[in-house]
Amino acid sequence: MLRIRRMRIEDVPFAVRLSEQEHWGVTRNDLQRLLRLTPAGCFIAYEGAKKLGLTTTTIYGRKLAWIGNVIVDWEYRGMHIGRNLVDHAVAFLKKSRIQNIALYCFKENVDFYENLGFVKDAPFLRMRRKAKSRAAGVNWRVFDHAPSLQALLLGDKRAFGADRSRLVRDMLATRAGWYVGSARKKISLSYLMIREYRDMCELGPWVCLNPPRSEPERMLNLALSEVGELPTEVSCLQRNKDAIRLMEAKGFRTLREGYRMFFRDRARIGNDKAQYALGFLDKG
Numbered sequence: 001m002l003r004i005r006r007m008r009i010e011d012v013p014f015a016v017r018l019s020e021q022e023h024w025g026v027t028r029n030d031l032q033r034l035l036r037l038t039p040a041g042c043f044i045a046y047e048g049a050k051k052l053g054l055t056t057t058t059i060y061g062r063k064l065a066w067i068g069n070v071i072v073d074w075e076y077r078g079m080h081i082g083r084n085l086v087d088h089a090v091a092f093l094k095k096s097r098i099q100n101i102a103l104y105c106f107k108e109n110v111d112f113y114e115n116l117g118f119v120k121d122a123p124f125l126r127m128r129r130k131a132k133s134r135a136a137g138v139n140w141r142v143f144d145h146a147p148s149l150q151a152l153l154l155g156d157k158r159a160f161g162a163d164r165s166r167l168v169r170d171m172l173a174t175r176a177g178w179y180v181g182s183a184r185k186k187i188s189l190s191y192l193m194i195r196e197y198r199d200m201c202e203l204g205p206w207v208c209l210n211p212p213r214s215e216p217e218r219m220l221n222l223a224l225s226e227v228g229e230l231p232t233e234v235s236c237l238q239r240n241k242d243a244i245r246l247m248e249a250k251g252f253r254t255l256r257e258g259y260r261m262f263f264r265d266r267a268r269i270g271n272d273k274a275q276y277a278l279g280f281l282d283k284g
């Protein structure tokens with residue numbers, strides 16, 4: 001009989017193996033972080049001694065939580081394990097009195113989530129830039145109006161619509177990523193996070209609230225000069241035309257399309273125009 005239980009630290013290698021099947025590049029550190037931040041909200045589906053699938057949830061305060069890393073071992077697909085995992089995660093978040101539940105979903109899985117009560121919200125593009133040789137002589141650490149992380153995280157909350165500072169701070173503390181940022185008198189705030197994986201780099205979250213005109217391009221140039229030798233991926237909301245134009249100008253091309261989805265009702269939170277790149281902080 002299929003059962004679902006809380007994920008434990010010793011399940012992390014299994015979770016990494018399943019994510020590798022999907023080429024998602026989720027690392028041991030990523031999963032350990034999710035487990036550290038929401039220990040009661042990460043789940044394993046199993047039957048007897050056999051582990052069959054997983055999912056994780058990330059709670060950003062009462063207002064919003066995210067479901068991620070829904071993966072079923074390919075040998076066991078089509079047996080309602082995915083459905084059970086997502087239902088279980090939703091029930092856990094409802095019991096935790098979370099107001100809005102969201103996830104990022106690639107196009108091919110939209111029907112799966114619609115069947116489970118999710119509705120499509122904003123579409124996004126996953127874009128990739130081929131590996132380039134590293135530009136010499138640019139030092140990204142030199143950025144004027146050096147902001148405090150505190151100020152940037154307040155800006156992040158306005159753009160994203162909920163407080164994800166615990167996750168961002170944990171990523172910086174464990175050196176899973178770094179950022180370029182700028183803040184001017186609490187009116188204009190921008191930061192762009194860069195994460196390096198074994199075979200690619202990921203940009204995001206990237207938030208620009210009232211940026212001076214040339215700032216987004218300048219930030220992107222700084223970030224790209226640092227990640228030069230790896231292919232780089234980013235996910236941008238289609239409605240943020242400025243961000244998409246900039247990415248295309250820098251050689252990013254669309255790989256896949258997807259949607260942000262909400263459970264039952266679309267939430268009107270955050271400021272999509274200020275989200276230049278989505279976070280995918282919980283991967284998957």
Ligand SMILES: CC(C)(COP(=O)(O)OP(=O)(O)OC[C@H]1O[C@@H](n2cnc3c(N)ncnc32)[C@H](O)[C@@H]1OP(=O)(O)O)[C@@H](O)C(=O)NCCC(=O)NCCS
Nearest residue numbers: 070071072077078079080081082083105106108109111112
């Ligand atoms: C997507 C995934 C989790 C589904 O898990 P699963 O256990 O095979 O799915 P289930 O058996 O629970 O499917 C439930 C229902 O949705 C349907 N379904 C499953 N995958 C679907 C898809 N991609 N598109 C449309 N319908 C789908 C099933 O046919 C089933 O329908 P039924 O209730 O009428 O029988 C699994 O295919 C997977 O691990 N994919 C790779 C990782 C991934 O893409 N995860 C989603 C991240 S966005």
